[in-house]
Amino acid sequence: MWAQAARVQFRAPLDRGRSFASKVGPRGKVQAADPKTQAPRLVPEGTDRVSAAVVEHLERLALVNFSSREAVDRLEKAVAFADQLHAVDTDGVEPLESVLEDRCLYLRSDKVAEGGCAEELLQNSNHVVEEYFVAPPGMLPRVLQTFLLETYY
Numbered sequence: 001m002w003a004q005a006a007r008v009q010f011r012a013p014l015d016r017g018r019s020f021a022s023k024v025g026p027r028g029k030v031q032a033a034d035p036k037t038q039a040p041r042l043v044p045e046g047t048d049r050v051s052a053a054v055v056e057h058l059e060r061l062a063l064v065n066f067s068s069r070e071a072v073d074r075l076e077k078a079v080a081f082a083d084q085l086h087a088v089d090t091d092g093v094e095p096l097e098s099v100l101e102d103r104c105l106y107l108r109s110d111k112v113a114e115g116g117c118a119e120e121l122l123q124n125s126n127h128v129v130e131e132y133f134v135a136p137p138g139m140l141p142r143v144l145q146t147f148l149l150e151t152y153y
Contacts, residue, residue: 050076063141127152 055066055075066072118131127134134152 050079 050072055072058064058075059066064071066075122128122131122133125133129152
């Protein structure tokens with residue numbers, strides 16, 4: 001009984017949209033973004049250059065090396081392409097919940113048609129540990145990458 005009362009207490013009202021992070025109000029109106037909470041722009045307005053501080057910050061976050069000028073140019077082109085979205089007029093456009101919201105999507109039955117071929121699939125991999133595929137290290141810092149390569153390969 002107490003579990004039902006707790007569940008009802010934490011249930012969201014139905015007129016607030018589908019998620020707590022939604023910018024759509026109860027009547028379907030989009031709320032204006034608060035400039036204090038808005039993410040800073042990567043490129044200052046009027047320029048097409050990404051600052052060195054932003055490049056260094058992105059290197060730390062994404063573990064990507066922007067040491068070459070070509071990589072920084074590619075980043076600046078990607079940011080310039082994405083900045084075109086600021087110029088799009090979205091007044092009167094209803095927010096989508098799905099790109100297929102006008103169609104009825106049926107779920108298929110979840111029946112296993114074939115299986116039992118784990119050993120055969122694992123033979124396709126270069127590195128396997130205890131019936132799991134081992135992926136290459138990818139974009140990790142050099143120290144960790146060297147450690148993983150020496151330990152597992």
